[in-house]
Amino acid sequence: MKYVDEFRDGALAKNIAVNITREADPRRRYHLMEFCGGHTHAISRYGIADLLPANVRMIHGPGCPVCVLPAGRVENAIQLAQLPELILCCYGDLLRVPAGGGMSLLKAKARGADVRMVYSSGDAVKIAQENPQRQVVFFAIGFETTTPPTAVAIRQAQALNLKNFSVFCNHVLTPSAIAHILQSPEIRRLGVLALDGFIGPAHVSTVIGSRPYEYFAEEFQKPVVIAGFEPLDVMQAILMLVRQLNEGRAEVENEFSRAVTRDGNVKAQLLVAEVFELRRVFEWRGLGLVPYSALRIKAQYSAFDAEQRFDIPHISIADNKACECGAILRGVKRPQDCKLFGTVCTPDNPVGSCMVSSEGACAAHYSYGRFREAA
Amino acid sequence: MCLAIPACVEELIAGDSAIVNLGGVRKEISLALVEDVAVGDYVIVHVGFALQKLDPEEAAQTLALFAEIGGAAQE
Amino acid sequence: MSKIKPGYARPLDFKHGRVDMTHGSGGRAMAQLIDELFVAAFDNEFLRQMNDQARFPAPQGRMVMSTDSHVVSPLFFPGGDIGCLSVHGTINDVAMSGARPLYLSASFILEEGFPLADLKRIVESMAQAARDAGVPIVTGDTKVVEQGKGDGVFITTTGIGVVPEGINISGERARPGDKILVSGMLGDHGVAVMSLRENLTFHTSIESDTAALHGLVAAMVAAVPDIHVLRDPTRGGLATTLNEIARQSAVGMILHEGKLPIREQVKAACEFLGLDPLYVANEGKLAAICAPEDADRLLQAMRAHPLGSDTAIVGEVIEDPHYFVQMETSFGGRRVVDWLTGEQLPRIC
Numbered sequence: 001m002k003y004v005d006e007f008r009d010g011a012l013a014k015n016i017a018v019n020i021t022r023e024a025d026p027r028r029r030y031h032l033m034e035f036c037g038g039h040t041h042a043i044s045r046y047g048i049a050d051l052l053p054a055n056v057r058m059i060h061g062p063g064c065p066v067c068v069l070p071a072g073r074v075e076n077a078i079q080l081a082q083l084p085e086l087i088l089c090c091y092g093d094l095l096r097v098p099a100g101g102g103m104s105l106l107k108a109k110a111r112g113a114d115v116r117m118v119y120s121s122g123d124a125v126k127i128a129q130e131n132p133q134r135q136v137v138f139f140a141i142g143f144e145t146t147t148p149p150t151a152v153a154i155r156q157a158q159a160l161n162l163k164n165f166s167v168f169c170n171h172v173l174t175p176s177a178i179a180h181i182l183q184s185p186e187i188r189r190l191g192v193l194a195l196d197g198f199i200g201p202a203h204v205s206t207v208i209g210s211r212p213y214e215y216f217a218e219e220f221q222k223p224v225v226i227a228g229f230e231p232l233d234v235m236q237a238i239l240m241l242v243r244q245l246n247e248g249r250a251e252v253e254n255e256f257s258r259a260v261t262r263d264g265n266v267k268a269q270l271l272v273a274e275v276f277e278l279r280r281v282f283e284w285r286g287l288g289l290v291p292y293s294a295l296r297i298k299a300q301y302s303a304f305d306a307e308q309r310f311d312i313p314h315i316s317i318a319d320n321k322a323c324e325c326g327a328i329l330r331g332v333k334r335p336q337d338c339k340l341f342g343t344v345c346t347p348d349n350p351v352g353s354c355m356v357s358s359e360g361a362c363a364a365h366y367s368y369g370r371f372r373e374a375a
Numbered sequence: 376m377c378l379a380i381p382a383c384v385e386e387l388i389a390g391d392s393a394i395v396n397l398g399g400v401r402k403e404i405s406l407a408l409v410e411d412v413a414v415g416d417y418v419i420v421h422v423g424f425a426l427q428k429l430d431p432e433e434a435a436q437t438l439a440l441f442a443e444i445g446g447a448a449q450e
Numbered sequence: 451m452s453k454i455k456p457g458y459a460r461p462l463d464f465k466h467g468r469v470d471m472t473h474g475s476g477g478r479a480m481a482q483l484i485d486e487l488f489v490a491a492f493d494n495e496f497l498r499q500m501n502d503q504a505r506f507p508a509p510q511g512r513m514v515m516s517t518d519s520h521v522v523s524p525l526f527f528p529g530g531d532i533g534c535l536s537v538h539g540t541i542n543d544v545a546m547s548g549a550r551p552l553y554l555s556a557s558f559i560l561e562e563g564f565p566l567a568d569l570k571r572i573v574e575s576m577a578q579a580a581r582d583a584g585v586p587i588v589t590g591d592t593k594v595v596e597q598g599k600g601d602g603v604f605i606t607t608t609g610i611g612v613v614p615e616g617i618n619i620s621g622e623r624a625r626p627g628d629k630i631l632v633s634g635m636l637g638d639h640g641v642a643v644m645s646l647r648e649n650l651t652f653h654t655s656i657e658s659d660t661a662a663l664h665g666l667v668a669a670m671v672a673a674v675p676d677i678h679v680l681r682d683p684t685r686g687g688l689a690t691t692l693n694e695i696a697r698q699s700a701v702g703m704i705l706h707e708g709k710l711p712i713r714e715q716v717k718a719a720c721e722f723l724g725l726d727p728l729y730v731a732n733e734g735k736l737a738a739i740c741a742p743e744d745a746d747r748l749l750q751a752m753r754a755h756p757l758g759s760d761t762a763i764v765g766e767v768i769e770d771p772h773y774f775v776q777m778e779t780s781f782g783g784r785r786v787v788d789w790l791t792g793e794q795l796p797r798i799c
Contacts, residue, residue, distance in 0.1 A: 001398040001718055003381040003417055003434060010780045012441040019445025038378060047783020091422070092724075119723070120423025122405060145379065149424045152407045203379045206419055206427040229379065231781060232441050239445070258434040259381075259419050259427050268408045268426065347788075368785040378724045398718025401653040420722075 003258070007230030008046075016235040017051040024242050030056045031194045032241055033331055035178060036201035037064030039227065039234055041359035044368035046231040056238065059331040060361035062177055063201055065141045065170075066093045067329060067353040067360045068284045072315035073170055074099040077139045080168065080310060081105065081113035087131060089124035090139035092117045097356045100317045105139075121153035128157065128165035137306045138167045145203040147171045147295065148268040151275040154297070154304045168306040169297050172282065174204050175212045176293035180284075182220045184330055195331065197241040199234065200226035202256050209264025213252045221250040228256035275301055285319070285353055286326035325352035328361050335362040342366060379421035381429050384414055395420060462486050467566040474560065474594030487570060488590060491577035496553075496588035504588035509552060509612045516543035517608040525568065525602055528642045529657030532605055533575035535733060538662045539684070540609040541583055545664035546680040546736065548619040548671050549611030554580065556607050557591035561600035572603065583662040585609070611664075616675055623678035624699035628767040629745035631738045633666065633752055634760035635659070636688055637716040640730030645719070652722060654715050661734030666757045670738065673751030679739040686790040687729040691737055692775045693789045702770020705777040705787065709764045729790050739767060 024030060034040060040060045043049060049058060062068050074097050081088035088105070095106040095117060109115040118124050121138060128136035140150040150167060157165040178198065200213055205226045213224045223244035227237030237255045244251060254260050275298060282294030297305040306312065319325060323345070324338035335341045335354070345351035347363055354360035358367070382395035382402075391406050395418065402420075406412055409425045418425035462482060472479035489497045496504040520536040537554065544551040556576065560569065580587050587607075638659040645654050663682065670677060679699070683691040688710075696703050712727050720727050734757065740748050745763055752758035765777075775787045 001380075001714070001721065002383070003429060004397075004721065006438055008780065009441075010782050012438075013781045015444075016441055019443070022445050045785060046779050046781045047785045048781070050783040051781070120405075122423055145421055145426065148408050148426070149405075149422050152405065152424065203419065203421055203426060206379075228437070233437075236437070236441055255437065258430050258437055265408060265427055267410055271408070367788045380721050397722060399654065399715040400718040400722060402651075402722060 004230065007228065007232045009232065012232055013051060013235060016232065016239055020056065020235070020239050020242060021053045023239065023246065024053050024056055025246060026055065028055065029194070030242055030245060031059055031196045032056065032199060032238060033059040033061045033181070033195055033197075034199040034227075034234070035061040035063040035174065036199070036204065037067070037357065037359035038202060038229055039199055040064070040361060040364050042229065042231050042234055044364040047368070048231055048234060051235070052238065056242065059195065060328070060364070061181065061198075061331055062284070062287065062329040063143065063174065064354075064357050064360050065143055065146070065172060066097060066357035067325070068172065068177075068286060069097065069141055069170055069353065070283045070285045071097075071099045071317035071319070071353075072283070074105070075103075075315045075317060076312050077168060078103055078105060078108045078113070080137050080306065080312070081108050081115050083135070083310075085133070086135045086137060087114045087116060087127060088137050088139060089116050089118045089127060091141070093357055094139060094141065096350065097353060098350055100315075121149045122156065125153050125156050125160070125162070125165060128162050129160065132164060134164060136165050137310075138165070139170070140167050141170045143172055143174050143201070143204050144207045144272075147272050147276065148207060148265075151271045154275050154301055155271070157304055158301065166304050166306040166309045167297065168312070169276070169295060171276065171295040172284065173293050173295070174201060174208070175215070176290055177284070177287070178216055180287055180290050180293070181330055182216065182222070195222065196245055197223040197225070199237050199241070200224050200252075202227060202229040202233070202259075205256065205260045205264065207265045207268050210252050210254050210260055210262050211264070217250045217252050223250045223253070225253045226256050226260055228259070286329035320351050323352040325354045325362075328354050335365040338362070379419045379426060381417050382420050384412055384416045384418060387412070387414060393425070395425075462566060464566045464570045469560045469562060469564040469566065469569065469594055471562055471594050471596070474592055480592060484592065487573055488592070491573045492580065492587045493577070494586040494588065496586065502589070504553065504555075506553070506588075511612040511614060514544050514547045514549040514611045514613055515608065516540055517606065518543060519604060519606040521601060521604050522643065523601060524643070524646050525572065527646055527658055529638075530660040530733075531572055531575050532603065533572035534579035535658075535660050536605040536607045537576050537579035537583065537585075537587075538660050538733060540607040541585055541662045541664055542682045542736070544609045544611040545662075545667040546619070546682055547611070547613055548617040548667060548677070548680065549613040550668065551583070551585045551609050551611040551664050554585055554587045554607055554609045555589045556587050556605060558593070559600055559604040560592065560594045561602050562594055562597040564602050569603065579662065583664065585662075585664075614671070617671060619677050619680050621679055621681065621695050621698035622700075624695055624701050624739045624767045625678065625741070626701060626767050626769045627742050628678060628739045629742050629763050630692070630703060630705070630765040630767065631740070631745065631749060631752065631761055631763050632683075632688065632711065633663075633736045633738070633758045634711060634734075635716070636683075636710060636712050636732060636735065637720065637727040637730035638713065639733040640687070641716050641719045643731075644723070652719060654719055656713065656715050656719070659732060659734035661757055663734065663736055663757060666736070666752065666755045669751050669755045670748060674740055674744045674748045676744065677738055677740050677748070680736055682736045683732050685731050687727070687731060688737060689726070689728040689775065689787045690790050692787070695739065696770075696773045696775050699767075700773060702768045702773055703765055703775045704768055705765035705775065707777055707780045709762050711760045711762045728787055742766075
């Protein structure tokens with residue numbers, strides 16, 4: 001596969017690893033957060049941690065939209081799915097997220113709710129066209145990469161004059177999450193969490209461009225390197241961060257230059273701005289209420305807003321008291337630090353969201369890393 | 376986040392869509408989010424949509440960077 | 451005016467007819483279905499006796515029995531269908547003990563309304579598979595359930611076979627130092643089936659690899675009688691199969707990513723959907739574990755057989771108190787290849 005295989009080459013990986021080891025200053029530690037869940041997955045899947053020197057440590061950030069979706073919103077979706085004749089469409093990642101009382105969309109499906117996994121938002125529109133007598137709700141989640149496809153679906157539904165299609169919108173914004181982490185007490189208070197730099201998300205950045213990160217680099221004096229999705233990209237980005245930190249720079253650099261520009265995909269951005277607007281505040285699982293961090297559907301498209309069409313109450317479901325997802329999402333604790341990890345909470349029976357998504361820090365560690373601890 | 380992969384545009388079809396090819400697997404995707412896509416271009420595909428065109432020159436430059444010999448060890 | 455022949459019975463309408471409740475009720479309609487479809491297709495001395503059981507002399511040696519239910523959806527997929535799948539699947543389960551499969555039984559649960567044309571296609575596919583394998587279907591059963599209570603058709607096949615003396619192939623026999631081989635390309639079946647699933651449509655030329663492996667096994671056992679373990683990696687893929695064996699044998703394993711035989715298209719399809727080929731089902735492949743000194747001879751024997759031409763040595767068995775299956779990535783790092791969690795679902799993240 002072109003543009004994929006070359007970016008996974010083992011020999012080049014060794015070369016970059018040698019560079020990192022050579023250039024990392026043995027007198028200091030480097031704490032780098034990879035924000036994006038896809039990067040977490042790549043780091044685990046390719047065993048990148050094995051190739052880094054001991055003083056370069058990766059912290060897993062909250063860039064996993066499944067992980068940060070509050071259980072209450074999943075509960076809302078389950079209740080919608082249980083309405084008679086309603087078809088709930090969602091991405092595969094959502095099916096096993098635990099809501100309240102051990103329920104999930106998959107379990108609701110097993111009990112008779114019509115829950116259908118789709119690969120694309122367009123598939124949900126198609127289902128609505130094919131089932132004009134039934135209400136079809138698309139459970140939309142995701143960061144800025146996945147939001148434009150939802151916008152396209154809403155506009156498509158409008159063009160088709162569909163009366164039975166609506167979207168339950170849970171789209172969230174990357175820069176807000178990064179700001180929230182950087183402003184958290186653990187970072188501000190010295191000694192609790194050292195965070196030296198960020199690996200910026202790959203595909204979010206193809207949409208929003210590299211410009212939005214300039215604020216963080218400037219304001220918080222932390223370097224950001226936007227990295228592509230493949231393991232070599234991640235390693236090169238780590239090298240670039242090490243170099244910035246050695247040289248005392250705090251800039252935004254773009255390793256994923258083959259797909260990311262400073263402005264990003266303006267067409268997609270305009271489409272999103274046409275259909276969505278900012279919510280004043282939104283609850284993130286593990287991070288609490290974060291201002292201006294999420295989107296809702298604008299008034300002129302309210303005909304397609306599930307929160308207007310249906311009564312969707314605000315449900316607050318507290319996480320299990322022993323669940324450390326919140327701290328893990330903020331990078332303050334590691335999966336191994338959670339009492340439930342690997343015992344009560346496993347990929348088969350996830351208690352918290354970090355275990356459900358295959359790139360949540362806990363799932364990634366369980367699947368790929370736990371043998372290192374045991375060995 | 377965001378599982379997305381680079382795929383080659385094989386055919387443009389009506390309704391702002393295209394058939395892309397990744398390693399021999401063909402899929403129909405939407406071009407609603409991009410512009411000026413031609414057959415032979417590579418695009419990043421996410422949940423059935425092309426998000427961005429891939430720049431082959433930048434790709435080559437990035438690969439070259441991977442192969443560079445790094446700087447001297449810190450003193 | 452034409453004369454109506456005495457004894458005329460209207461034959462089943464295989465073009466437009468559908469299964470209805472009478473076909474399972476034990477009466478004339480059911481007898482007609484059995485006669486005109488099943489017996490006609492499977493056609494052997496046992497079935498022709500029209501008894502509820504098949505009678506045969508006890509074979510010499512240790513006997514092996516295995517059963518499998520088949521609920522695959524869609525029923526027809528590139529490279530096969532639920533019919534031949536059900537024949538191959540059980541033949542393979544029997545063969546994984548080193549046994550020579552002898553007979554099969556087949557029971558059908560049909561949903562009211564299921565098109566007879568599809569049923570005929572499935573049954574004829576089974577008949578062909580059984581003939582090609584040389585393993586007759588000697589007895590069976592049919593039931594019909596109300597519409598909505600079945601997915602078209604469910605098929606359960608049971609098979610028996612005989613293990614030759616001196617052969618002891620079993621999941622707890624893997625030993626540190628043993629080599630792990632797979633008989634060919636991984637993930638074909640799962641990808642072929644998934645490509646037809648609603649909402650996941652992608653177009654590939656990948657076909658299911660469904661096949662009866664007893665011939666390959668016979669060739670393998672002839673070359674290396676002391677094979678330790680054989681298993682076919684069906685649901686859950688190679689990863690699940692190896693994890694099962696690791697636990698049974700109380701050992702660990704290391705796979706080498708670069709050695710795994712996987713087609714480019716299967717890799718690409720898995721990329722599109724965010725799946726790992728190690729967890730994708732195979733229906734015409736086997737994993738074999740043998741002593742290191744036998745590995746090359748086994749490899750040659752397998753490669754010489756048409757169903758094993760892409761055989762590769764993919765890893766080895768090690769001591770490991772945690773029974774982990776690990777993989778050395780093409781990157782030089784190591785990761786655990788864990789049990790499958792729930793069902794593999796396509797990801798967006």
